Amino acid sequence: MLSAEGLRHAFGEGGGQVVALDGVSFNLTSGQTLAIFGPNGAGKTTLLKVLAGLIRPQEGSVRVAGGRREIGWIGHESHLYEHLTVRENLLFWASLYGVPAARRGPRAALVLGRLGMSDRADQPVWSLSRGLAQRAAIAKALIHDPSVLLLDEPFTGLDLAAAAELRALLGEVRGGGAGGRVVVLATHNVDEGVELATDVAFQRRGRFVHFAPRGGRGSSEIAEAYRRVVAGKATDA
Amino acid sequence: MRELIAQAWTVARKDLVLEFRTRTALVSAVVFTALVLTVFNFGRDPTAVPTIDLAPTILWVTFTFAAMLALNRAFQLELENQALEGLLVSPLSRTSLYWGKLIANLVFVAVVEGVGLPLFVLFFDVPVGRVLVPLIGVIALATLGFVAVGTLFSALVIRTRFAELLLVVILLPFLVPPLIGAVQVTARLLGGRPLSESVGYLKLLAAYDIVFVSLASFLFRFTVDE
Amino acid sequence: MSLTQKGRWITVVALVCLAAVYVRALAFTPVERLQGPAQKIFYLHVPAAIWTEAAMILVGLAGIFYLFLKDPRLDRFAEASAEVGTVFATIVLTTGPIWGKPIWGTWWTWDARLTTTLLLFFLYVGYLLVRGAVRDPGLRARYAAVLGICGMCLVPFIHLSVFLFRTLHPQPIILKPSAPSLPSSMLATWLFSLAAFTLLYVGFVTQRYALSLVRDAHGGGSPGHA
Numbered sequence: 001m002l003s004a005e006g007l008r009h010a011f012g013e014g015g016g017q018v019v020a021l022d023g024v025s026f027n028l029t030s031g032q033t034l035a036i037f038g039p040n041g042a043g044k045t046t047l048l049k050v051l052a053g054l055i056r057p058q059e060g061s062v063r064v065a066g067g068r069r070e071i072g073w074i075g076h077e078s079h080l081y082e083h084l085t086v087r088e089n090l091l092f093w094a095s096l097y098g099v100p101a102a103r104r105g106p107r108a109a110l111v112l113g114r115l116g117m118s119d120r121a122d123q124p125v126w127s128l129s130r131g132l133a134q135r136a137a138i139a140k141a142l143i144h145d146p147s148v149l150l151l152d153e154p155f156t157g158l159d160l161a162a163a164a165e166l167r168a169l170l171g172e173v174r175g176g177g178a179g180g181r182v183v184v185l186a187t188h189n190v191d192e193g194v195e196l197a198t199d200v201a202f203q204r205r206g207r208f209v210h211f212a213p214r215g216g217r218g219s220s221e222i223a224e225a226y227r228r229v230v231a232g233k234a235t236d237a
Numbered sequence: 238m239r240e241l242i243a244q245a246w247t248v249a250r251k252d253l254v255l256e257f258r259t260r261t262a263l264v265s266a267v268v269f270t271a272l273v274l275t276v277f278n279f280g281r282d283p284t285a286v287p288t289i290d291l292a293p294t295i296l297w298v299t300f301t302f303a304a305m306l307a308l309n310r311a312f313q314l315e316l317e318n319q320a321l322e323g324l325l326v327s328p329l330s331r332t333s334l335y336w337g338k339l340i341a342n343l344v345f346v347a348v349v350e351g352v353g354l355p356l357f358v359l360f361f362d363v364p365v366g367r368v369l370v371p372l373i374g375v376i377a378l379a380t381l382g383f384v385a386v387g388t389l390f391s392a393l394v395i396r397t398r399f400a401e402l403l404l405v406v407i408l409l410p411f412l413v414p415p416l417i418g419a420v421q422v423t424a425r426l427l428g429g430r431p432l433s434e435s436v437g438y439l440k441l442l443a444a445y446d447i448v449f450v451s452l453a454s455f456l457f458r459f460t461v462d463e
Numbered sequence: 464m465s466l467t468q469k470g471r472w473i474t475v476v477a478l479v480c481l482a483a484v485y486v487r488a489l490a491f492t493p494v495e496r497l498q499g500p501a502q503k504i505f506y507l508h509v510p511a512a513i514w515t516e517a518a519m520i521l522v523g524l525a526g527i528f529y530l531f532l533k534d535p536r537l538d539r540f541a542e543a544s545a546e547v548g549t550v551f552a553t554i555v556l557t558t559g560p561i562w563g564k565p566i567w568g569t570w571w572t573w574d575a576r577l578t579t580t581l582l583l584f585f586l587y588v589g590y591l592l593v594r595g596a597v598r599d600p601g602l603r604a605r606y607a608a609v610l611g612i613c614g615m616c617l618v619p620f621i622h623l624s625v626f627l628f629r630t631l632h633p634q635p636i637i638l639k640p641s642a643p644s645l646p647s648s649m650l651a652t653w654l655f656s657l658a659a660f661t662l663l664y665v666g667f668v669t670q671r672y673a674l675s676l677v678r679d680a681h682g683g684g685s686p687g688h689a
Contacts, residue, residue, distance in 0.1 A: 011599060012599065012600065013600045013679055015681060049463070052326050053326065054322065054325055054326060054462070054463055055463050056462075067328065068326065068327060068328040069328045071326065073322075073323070073326045075322065077319035077320070077321075077322050077323065078318075078319045078320075079319065079320050079322065079323030080318065080319075080320070081251070081255060081318045081320060082317075082318055083255055083258050083259050084251070084254070084255065084258075088254075092247065092251050093323070093327070095244075095247045096244060096247060096248075096324075096327045096328065096329050097327055097328060098328060140323075386613070389609070389613075390610075393593070393606050393609060393610070394593075394596075396597065396602065397593065397596035397597050397606075398596045399596065403589075403592060403593065403596055406588070406589050406592060407589035407590075407592070407593060407610065409585070410582050410585040410586050410589065410617070411613065411617055413582060413621070413624065414617070414620040414621060414623070414624035417624040417625075417627065417628050418624060418627075421627070421628075437627055438627060441620070441623055441624060441627065444620075444623075445620055448616060448620075449613075449616070452612070452613065452616055453613075456609045456612065456613070459530055459605050459608070459609050460605070460606065460609055463602070
C-alpha cells in the first residue's frame with residue numbers, strides 16, 4: 001500500500017549541505033501503523049513530505065496505491081480557510097479529492113459526527129478553539145476516506161487531555177487488520193506515539209537506524225532503546 | 238479535461254467566496270485605485286496640457302498599479318490560511334491551480350477596474366460614451382496579459398525574501414509591451430479614431446495574451462512546488 | 464589549463480581584438496559624413512547591444528534545458544550569461560548617451576535600441592534579484608529557469624512594441640550609418656567588432672562560470688548573486 005525505496009534527499013550544496021534522507025526504504029500494508037521517532041532535524045518531516053509527494057526525492061521512489069487521492073495529511077499547517085465554515089472547508093477539500101458531488105455532503109456530515117463536531121459545522125474556523133480546530137483539521141484529512149494517513153508531529157501544542165483524545169481518535173480511525181488504513185506517524189516524543197504503533201522506527205540524521213515491529217514492548221522499553229540510539233550507541237534494539 | 242476545469246473552478250470559487258466575505262483586500266484595492274486617480278489630478282497642470290492627452294496614461298498607470306497590488310492576494314491568501322501545503326498534497330493538478338488563481342485574480346481585478354473606470358470618467362470628464370464597448374474590450378485584453386504573467390510570478394516569489402517588492406520588480410518589465418498597446422489603442426479610441434488604426438496594437442495585445450497565458454500555464458508547475 | 468585560465472586568455476584576446484578594432488576604427492575607417500567622429504562609438508555600441516539580447520536568449524534556452532535535464536551546469540551557465548548580459552547592457556546604456564550628447568544635444572532618447580536595452584537591463588536585474596533571494600540551490604535554479612524563459616519570450620514583444628511605439632514618434636535612429644548599406648571598410652570594422660564582442664562574451668562567461676564552480680564546491684556560500 002505504501003512503499004519507499006532508497007530515498008535520498010539533501011538540501012543545500014557543497015560544504016553546507018544538510019542530508020535529510022540517507023537511504024530510507026520500507027514497506028507498509030493496511031492495518032500497519034508506523035511510528036517514527038527521531039530528534040528534531042532527523043529528517044522526519046522531509047520523509048513525510050516525500051511520502052506525500054510534496055517533495056520529489058533526489059534519489060529513490062515512493063509508491064502509494066491509489067496516488068495522492070488516497071493520502072490524508074495532518075501536519076503543522078491547518079489546511080483550513082479561516083473565513084469558511086467547517087462544512088465549507090470539508091466540501092471544498094472533498095471536491096479537490098474527487099469525492100463525487102452527491103456524496104460530499106453526507107460524507108462531511110459523517111466525519112463531523114464521528115469527531116463530535118456536528119454542532120460546529122457551520123461555524124467559521126477562526127471562531128474555533130485550538131482543540132476544535134485540530135479536530136477540524138483531522139476531519140479535513142479524513143473527508144475523502146484515505147487509505148493512508150500521514151501525521152507530522154500531530155501532538156504539538158496539545159495538552160495531556162487533548163493528546164489522549166487524539167490518540168483515542170486515531171486508534172478508532174485507523175481501523176484494524178486488512179481493512180485498516182496505513183498510518184505513518186512522526187514524532188520526537190516516544191510516549192505520544194508508542195501505543196498506537198504496530199511498527200517502530202528510529203530516524204537519526206536521515207537514516208532509519210531501527211525498524212521493527214513493536215511487539216509487546218511498552219513505552220519505557222522503546223524509550224530506552226530510542227535513547228540509546230539517539231546517544232549514538234546501539235543500532236538495533 | 239473536464240476535471241481540470243472543474244477543479245480550477247473549485248479553487249476560483251473558494252477564492253472569490255473568501256475575498257467577498259472578508260472584503261478587506263477588495264476594498265483596499267478599490268480605495269487605492271481611487272486614491273491614485275485623485276493623486277493624478279493634483280499631479281498635473283490642467284491649463285498646460287488638455288486632460289484628454291493625458292487620459293490614456295492616467296488610466297493605464299492606475300490600472301497597472303492596481304493590478305500589481307491585487308496580484309499579491311492570490312498566494313498570500315493560501316499562506317495566511319496555511320493552506321498552500323494542503324493544495325499541493327491534494328490531487329489538484331498544478332495547471333488547475335494556476336487557472337483557478339488566474340480566474341479569481343481576473344474577477345478581482347475586473348471588480349477594481351469596474352469601479353476605477355467610472356471614477357476615471359468622472360474625475361477627468363472623459364467622453365467614453367461611444368467607445369465604451371471597444372474600450373472595455375481593450376481593457377480586458379490587456380488585463381488578461383498582466384494577470385496571466387502576474388499570477389505565475391506571484392507564485393514564484395512566495396518562497397523568496399521581500400516577496401511583494403520582488404514581484405513588482407520582476408513583473409513591471411513584462412507589463413511594458415501590453416501597456417504600450419493598451420495606451421495607444423485607448424488614445425485612439427478616445428480621440429475618435431476608427432478602430433482600424435489600432436489593429437497593429439490589438440494584434441500585439443492578442444499575441445501577447447496567447448503566448449503568455451500558455452507559457453505561464455505551462456511553467457506554473459515548476460514554480461509552486463517545493 | 465584550468466577553466467578560469469582559459470577564460471582569462473579568451474578575454475585578453477578579445478580585449479586585444481577590441482583595441483585593434485578601435486585603432487582601425489579611429490585611424491583607418493572613414494569618418495562618417497553626417498555624424499562625424501563621434502559616430503565611431505557605433506562599433507562598440509551596436510555589437511554590445513546585439514550581445515545583450517543574445518545573452519538573454521541564451522539564458523532562456525539554458526532555462527528550458529535545465530527544466531528538463533536538471534543539470535546544474537546549465538543553471539551556472541545561465542547565471543553567468545545573465546551577469547555578462549547585464550554588463551553589456553550597461554555598456555550600451557552608457558555609450559548611447561555619450562554618443563548622443565554631441566550629436567543630438569541630448570543625453571537620452573527613447574530610440575529603439577536604447578529602449579530595448581533598457582528593458583533588457585531591467586529583466587536582467589530582476590533575474591539576478593530573484594537568484595539572490597532564494598537560498599536553496601535547486602529551487603533557485605528552477606525559479607531562475609522560469610524567469611529566464613519568460614524573459615526570452617518577452618524579447619520579440621519588446622521589439623514589436625518598441626517598433627510600433629517608434630513609428631508614432633520618429634526618434635533619431637541612433638547609430639545607424641546614413642547610407643542604407645555600409646561602405647565595405649566600415650562594414651569590415653563593424654564585423655570585426657562583433658567578432659571581438661563575441662569573444663568577449665565567451666571569455667567573460669567562461670570566467671564567471673569557473674568562478675561559480677569554485678563557489679559551489681566551497682559549500683554554496685552566499686545564496687546567489689544579486
